[in-house]
Amino acid sequence: IRRNPGEAEFHQAVREVLESLGPVLGKRPEYADAEIIRRLCEPERQIIFRVPWVDDAGRVQLNRGFRVEFNSALGPYKGGIRFHPSVYLGIVKFLGFEQIFKNALTGMPIGGGKGGSDFDPKGRSDAEVMRFCQSFMTELYRHIGEHTDVPAGDIGVGGREIGYLFGQYKRITNRYESGVLTGKGITWGGSQVRTESTGYGTVFFVKEALAARGMDLEGRRVVVSGSGNVAIYATEKAQALGAKVVATSDSSGYVVDEAGIDLDLLKEIKNGHRGRVSDYAARRDSAHFVAGGSIWDVPCDIALPCATQNELDADAAAALVRNGCLIVAEGANMPTTPEATRVLREGGVVFAPGKAVNAGGVATSALEMQQNASRDSWSFEHTEQRLSEIMSSIHARCLETADEYGAPGDYVAGANIAGFTHVADAMLALGVI
Numbered sequence: 562i563r564r565n566p567g568e569a570e571f572h573q574a575v576r577e578v579l580e581s582l583g584p585v586l587g588k589r590p591e592y593a594d595a596e597i598i599r600r601l602c603e604p605e606r607q608i609i610f611r612v613p614w615v616d617d618a619g620r621v622q623l624n625r626g627f628r629v630e631f632n633s634a635l636g637p638y639k640g641g642i643r644f645h646p647s648v649y650l651g652i653v654k655f656l657g658f659e660q661i662f663k664n665a666l667t668g669m670p671i672g673g674g675k676g677g678s679d680f681d682p683k684g685r686s687d688a689e690v691m692r693f694c695q696s697f698m699t700e701l702y703r704h705i706g707e708h709t710d711v712p713a714g715d716i717g718v719g720g721r722e723i724g725y726l727f728g729q730y731k732r733i734t735n736r737y738e739s740g741v742l743t744g745k746g747i748t749w750g751g752s753q754v755r756t757e758s759t760g761y762g763t764v765f766f767v768k769e770a771l772a773a774r775g776m777d778l779e780g781r782r783v784v785v786s787g788s789g790n791v792a793i794y795a796t797e798k799a800q801a802l803g804a805k806v807v808a809t810s811d812s813s814g815y816v817v818d819e820a821g822i823d824l825d826l827l828k829e830i831k832n833g834h835r836g837r838v839s840d841y842a843a844r845r846d847s848a849h850f851v852a853g854g855s856i857w858d859v860p861c862d863i864a865l866p867c868a869t870q871n872e873l874d875a876d877a878a879a880a881l882v883r884n885g886c887l888i889v890a891e892g893a894n895m896p897t898t899p900e901a902t903r904v905l906r907e908g909g910v911v912f913a914p915g916k917a918v919n920a921g922g923v924a925t926s927a928l929e930m931q932q933n934a935s936r937d938s939w940s941f942e943h944t945e946q947r948l949s950e951i952m953s954s955i956h957a958r959c960l961e962t963a964d965e966y967g968a969p970g971d972y973v974a975g976a977n978i979a980g981f982t983h984v985a986d987a988m989l990a991l992g993v994i
């Protein structure tokens with residue numbers, strides 16, 4: 562904490578991992594001898610830069626850009642870019658730190674990194690977003706590359722932003738280096754299923770967790786928070802597997818729709834016009850909008866927090882326990898506070914952490930990198946099948962590792978330990994670098 566002052570989210574993410582590692586350090590003293598934990602907590606490189614741009618009124622605007630290249634023991638740094646006014650170094654470092662273990666858990670050759678800016682895309686025109694992205698890339702380009710660091714999207718960065726970023730990278734470098742960014746459009750080097758992958762992967766993980774308990778998704782009530790990329794495709798796959806998604810949200814409040822979320826309408830409102838969930842309620846008789854409030858008050862069997870960090874607190878967790886929720890699976894990164902996690906586990910709710918649950922996004926990014934490297938493009942069915950197999954193997958690895966380290970059924974211990982040992986072993990092999 563003294564070394565990284567004021568970075569509350571980073572401290573929270575580190576503490577959460579360290580709390581799982583006691584049994585590992587007991588069994589593997591060589592990790593302590595090599596100072597693996599202290600080295601893991603120190604990013605290999607942190608870049609902070611000025612992002613000046615001109616708005617539609619001709620005024621100069623200024624934002625701050627970040628890229629934290631955390632760990633490259635397993636492969637090039639890999640992790641998204643977030644554009645949101647709350648972004649500062651502590652957020653980027655928490656996300657980058659988590660990314661190391663998540664990426665390791667996928668079993669694919671990718672290191673961990675994350676980036677972003679305090680730029681707020683809300684209310685900005687396409688032309689403003691483009692000028693911002695061009696300015697951001699004008700600095701970032703010198704730090705990234707298909708063998709170095711491969712960014713992707715995150716909150717506020719979707720297909721549109723990746724397009725503007727890639728366009729500027731291509732222009733500055735005079736290289737059509739498809740593998741430098743993932744989340745690209747299908748016609749210019751993107752992969753089928755990348756857009757859907759984090760949400761679909763989240764539901765594939767839940768399916769495995771239910772199956773391990775002799776259950777399935779058919780007829781289950783599901784609440785999904787957020788209405789962005791992850792939330793929309795988690796809703797789509799949950800519905801396709803027979804569940805009923807009854808609530809959705811954004812930062813202004815939540816909507817309950819007892820008839821089940823009409824996904825075509827939600828996509829039209831969100832993707833087409835970048836609208837609000839209140840617009841959804843206004844256009845659908847079976848739905849009502851609650852301004853502010855907690856979406857977790859809506860009774861459900863399965864809760865999928867898919868919006869942002871620390872969105873599910875201890876009160877929300879208590880409501881979920883009271884209402885008989887079976888499983889909470891994190892589609893977002895660190896959406897559940899440590900107190901809430903405790904309440905859920907003490908209340909007998911199965912808790913599955915984001916590192917494992919939402920790893921389908923980065924795994925499919927790695928599949929995009931494979932296709933770019935071989936100048937190939939796979940079908941939707943084939944790519945979705947690969948994603949489904951990856952999620953099933955992540956689920957199995959979490960359970961096996963939890964068993965091995967004396968915490969049967971504990972997905973948090975399983976994910977943290979499996980991710981950690983994979984990276985730590987590579988760091989040992991590479992020496993003190």
Ligand code: NDP
Nearest residue numbers: 715716717759787788789790791811812868869893894922
């Ligand atoms: P989007 O920008 O597409 O959507 C974010 C959604 O969350 C929006 O509905 C937004 O509402 C809502 N939201 C954001 N901040 C808040 C807040 N403070 N309170 C309430 N709601 C909020 O982002 P993604 O769907 O891509 O990302 C969602 C989460 O999933 C993040 O934690 C991200 O790190 C994680 N993730 C994303 C991956 C990906 O592939 N995209 C991969 C792995 C994890 P509003 O529009 O009102 O801001």
